[in-house]
Amino acid sequence: MAKLGFLGLGIMGYPMARNLRRKGHELWVWSHTRAKAERLASEEGAVACGSPKEVAAQVECVFVCVGDTEMSRGVILGPGGVIEGAEAGLVVVDCSTISPLVSAEINRQLEAKGVEMLDAPVTGSKAGAESGTLTFMVGGKREIFERVRPYLEAMGTQFFYCGGPGMGLRVKVVQNLIQANILQAFNEGMVLAVKAGVDPNLLLEVINNTGARSNLVAAKGPNVLRRDFSTHFSTKWMYKDLGLALELAAHVRVPIPGTALTHQIFQAALAKGWSEEDYSSTIKVLEEIAGVVVQG
Amino acid sequence: MAKLGFLGLGIMGYPMARNLRRKGHELWVWSHTRAKAERLASEEGAVACGSPKEVAAQVECVFVCVGDTEMSRGVILGPGGVIEGAEAGLVVVDCSTISPLVSAEINRQLEAKGVEMLDAPVTGSKAGAESGTLTFMVGGKREIFERVRPYLEAMGTQFFYCGGPGMGLRVKVVQNLIQANILQAFNEGMVLAVKAGVDPNLLLEVINNTGARSNLVAAKGPNVLRRDFSTHFSTKWMYKDLGLALELAAHVRVPIPGTALTHQIFQAALAKGWSEEDYSSTIKVLEEIAGVVVQG
Numbered sequence: 001m002a003k004l005g006f007l008g009l010g011i012m013g014y015p016m017a018r019n020l021r022r023k024g025h026e027l028w029v030w031s032h033t034r035a036k037a038e039r040l041a042s043e044e045g046a047v048a049c050g051s052p053k054e055v056a057a058q059v060e061c062v063f064v065c066v067g068d069t070e071m072s073r074g075v076i077l078g079p080g081g082v083i084e085g086a087e088a089g090l091v092v093v094d095c096s097t098i099s100p101l102v103s104a105e106i107n108r109q110l111e112a113k114g115v116e117m118l119d120a121p122v123t124g125s126k127a128g129a130e131s132g133t134l135t136f137m138v139g140g141k142r143e144i145f146e147r148v149r150p151y152l153e154a155m156g157t158q159f160f161y162c163g164g165p166g167m168g169l170r171v172k173v174v175q176n177l178i179q180a181n182i183l184q185a186f187n188e189g190m191v192l193a194v195k196a197g198v199d200p201n202l203l204l205e206v207i208n209n210t211g212a213r214s215n216l217v218a219a220k221g222p223n224v225l226r227r228d229f230s231t232h233f234s235t236k237w238m239y240k241d242l243g244l245a246l247e248l249a250a251h252v253r254v255p256i257p258g259t260a261l262t263h264q265i266f267q268a269a270l271a272k273g274w275s276e277e278d279y280s281s282t283i284k285v286l287e288e289i290a291g292v293v294v295q296g
Numbered sequence: 297m298a299k300l301g302f303l304g305l306g307i308m309g310y311p312m313a314r315n316l317r318r319k320g321h322e323l324w325v326w327s328h329t330r331a332k333a334e335r336l337a338s339e340e341g342a343v344a345c346g347s348p349k350e351v352a353a354q355v356e357c358v359f360v361c362v363g364d365t366e367m368s369r370g371v372i373l374g375p376g377g378v379i380e381g382a383e384a385g386l387v388v389v390d391c392s393t394i395s396p397l398v399s400a401e402i403n404r405q406l407e408a409k410g411v412e413m414l415d416a417p418v419t420g421s422k423a424g425a426e427s428g429t430l431t432f433m434v435g436g437k438r439e440i441f442e443r444v445r446p447y448l449e450a451m452g453t454q455f456f457y458c459g460g461p462g463m464g465l466r467v468k469v470v471q472n473l474i475q476a477n478i479l480q481a482f483n484e485g486m487v488l489a490v491k492a493g494v495d496p497n498l499l500l501e502v503i504n505n506t507g508a509r510s511n512l513v514a515a516k517g518p519n520v521l522r523r524d525f526s527t528h529f530s531t532k533w534m535y536k537d538l539g540l541a542l543e544l545a546a547h548v549r550v551p552i553p554g555t556a557l558t559h560q561i562f563q564a565a566l567a568k569g570w571s572e573e574d575y576s577s578t579i580k581v582l583e584e585i586a587g588v589v590v591q592g
Contacts, residue, residue: 185477
């Protein structure tokens with residue numbers, strides 16, 4: 001069994017860390033909210049630490065799962081960060097969905113100290129984190145990926161090696177861009193149909209049984225018709241990920257106008273105060289404008 | 297066995313009519329291109345007629361499958377049209393994808409002459425028409441739908457009764473709007489990823505195995521990577537259907553900004569002269585702008 005670290009014990013990180021611990025690995029943990037680390041310590045026998053630096057000093061591989069680019073940079077390179085406690089040979093696996101460009105820069109700075117790093121963002125939401133059935137998209141050196149793969153298998157069931165530093169994040173950001181735009185396609189079609197007199201249950205059945213079918217709408221559509229917007233993945237986080245897609249697109253000079261439009265719709269949802277709801281609640285933006293409610 | 301008519305023997309209509317004939321129904325047919333009617337007459341034993349009026353005078357139920365709203369109106373209500381040959385009790389089943397608003401108006405004019413009508417647009421493309429596995433979305437009186445359902449079952453396997461006149465078309469138009477927007481989502485994501493250095497085969501595999509999966513991309517994605525844009529459903533027809541969605545949205549006052557954007561991208565594809573290719577070829581619009589080619 002290995003000595004592992006986990007930094008960031010939020011809605012995704014907590015169950016991921018727990019799954020590592022339950023495979024029998026020794027686990028040192030830190031979270032911005034100290035109580036989460038202490039809870040994992042008392043419930044699962046992890047060791048709660050006072051800083052990322054402390055964790056890094058104890059382990060051979062440390063996972064990071066935080067909310068955004070600046071948090072990731074701070075936890076890894078900031079004061080009290082991983083880099084201060086790291087010895088050469090440590091592996092950092094950053095599972096956060098952050099800027100692929102910044103991630104590659106963090107990777108370079110760690111490499112200069114002899115520390116290895118992978119970007120390994122996940123998809124599968126809270127349910128996948130809890131059941132250990134996440135999908136990992138991995139960027140970095142392939143041999144480092146193979147070395148840590150047994151640990152990833154405690155948390156996920158599907159693994160895509162995507163190429164060098166930042167490539168896992170590129171794939172993740174594009175995968176999320178597609179999901180957000182599919183949702184916007186559904187929102188437009190559903191609100192239009194309902195205002196034009198179509199039964200929403202019927203429309204959902206047609207969508208789910210024709211070429212218009214998507215995994216996303218098959219999963220979220222029934223919840224929308226029940227007006228259940230409880231959070232599997234929040235509007236706030238998808239908005240952030242659309243911003244990452246736009247940043248990447250600006251960097252490589254590719255126009256993604258539909259994505260820019262969806263990003264603005266999500267911005268409208270934030271303006272309405274719906275940032276913490278599931279991102280399927282963005283249908284309410286169109287509903288409010290059109291003066292119609294989609295209800296099954 | 298019934299006496300049936302079929303008007304419009306194009307890429308969809310010809311195999312649909314053939315499937316009706318092969319169930320043993322007597323079949324009177326007309327097509328704008330006379331040679332198509334004569335071919336069906338000689339190959340399948342249908343009766344080729346000189347006008348929609350002649351067909352309507354012989355049959356109890358006549359199917360229409362033409363390209364756009366004005367063709368449908370002309371074939372049914374124009375000089376030499378169905379309405380001139382129709383006796384009270386005739387049933388007109390319009391399988392064309394046309395304006396739901398105009399279709400409901402045609403329905404009213406037929407009703408005034410005692411002629412019944414259904415809008416019954418289909419999905420399933422050429423392959424579904426040939427194999428008799430189309431999906432029908434039906435608007436009009438439910439009892440008329442039940443009366444002609446045995447004939448529809450010669451051509452399709454899935455039937456959605458959607459409500460009164462024009463409701464089948466509303467569902468069809470929305471279903472196509474969603475497909476076109478899903479394609480645009482894929483196009484943006486794929487072109488961005490490839491220009492950012494991601495292997496397109498890998499990205500397609502990730503899409504097809506995560507929440508970003510859609511029936512459309514699962515079916516068309518491999519063809520795109522092979523640069524095979526042979527036509528299953530042409531850009532020209534999807535462009536027309538997006539126009540129908542925008543017309544409906546204007547009528548009921550629902551903003552569908554993503555659809556308007558996708559419509560403009562399709563307009564760019566028409567400007568480039570790609571109207572007859574499969575609509576998956578719209579990815580070339582972004583590719584040309586971004587200066588990259590997606591090839592697996």
